[in-house]
């Protein structure tokens with residue numbers, strides 16, 4: 229399994245996303261079982277947010293991680309931009325910690341930029357580190373200009389990760405953002421790595437090349453899509469699944485290595501961007 233370092237912690241490059249989990253009470257047991265299927269195989273990262281179902285996804289995480297060693301888990305939570313200032317950040321964080329049933333988060337992200345000045349958010353995040361409520365902080369949906377502004381702040385370089393949309397059909401960040409992050413040793417957390425189960429364009433699952441490469445590896449097209457997001461170093465991928473079978477497949481995709489020919493064919497079929505693109509978000 230490939231690994232990635234975040235805040236000096238070595239983690240398996242396949243983690244677990246949780247958006248939309250918890251929305252249907254009838255799916256509770258399956259969703260808990262899906263998260264545990266990943267954890268039981270060795271996954272350590274669980275990604276959630278106060279926004280997801282207004283705490284419902286955090287509470288699924290709470291139920292799923294019961295009985296697991298806390299120090300083996302790496303839990304990521306996110307604060308909404310409207311809550312990311314002096315007034316509300318600590319209250320939001322306390323609520324999220326309560327929902328997840330833990331004393332601290334390994335990583336706490338600003339979910340996306342809002343109107344609260346970055347300096348105020350950073351100040352508040354730093355306080356939470358000092359209070360032991362979070363081990364580290366990072367950002368999400370940040371582009372090059374956002375990172376440069378962040379790094380111009382006195383403690384801006386304490387940011388340990390940036391979470392952005394990244395999958396086979398959303399490679400825009402490879403033009404300038406990813407090279408900049410690599411230069412600064414800032415890991416990427418790739419969200420929606422399966423293009424939301426191919427719901428974005430609907431073209432990936434029927435793609436001949438992806439089907440061919442999947443057959444070469446006795447894998448599914450989804451596993452190929454997921455493996456592609458972590459083919460380079462410094463990337464953590466966080467697929468979401470509410471099914472045990474999919475969760476296991478996603479973990480196994482971390483072992484899939486492309487041949488040089490497959491890499492080249494994928495690069496021809498899904499070309500790198502040749503110019504700056506607006507940061508894609510969901």
Ligand SMILES: NC(=O)c1ccc[n+]([C@@H]2O[C@H](COP(=O)([O-])OP(=O)(O)OC[C@H]3O[C@@H](n4cnc5c(N)ncnc54)[C@H](OP(=O)(O)O)[C@@H]3O)[C@@H](O)[C@H]2O)c1
Nearest residue numbers: 245246247419420421422423424425450467468469470474
């Ligand atoms: N920071 C941000 O702004 C942001 C934005 C979006 C997402 N995220 C994070 O990133 C995570 C992942 O992104 P996402 O949830 O948008 O989409 P995703 O992980 O790209 O795709 C999830 C979809 O793929 C399906 N799926 C998962 N594994 C599969 C497999 N092995 N075979 C076939 N289908 C499979 C799931 O269905 P089943 O449930 O039936 O398996 C679900 O419909 C989120 O859950 C969240 O934690 C962050």
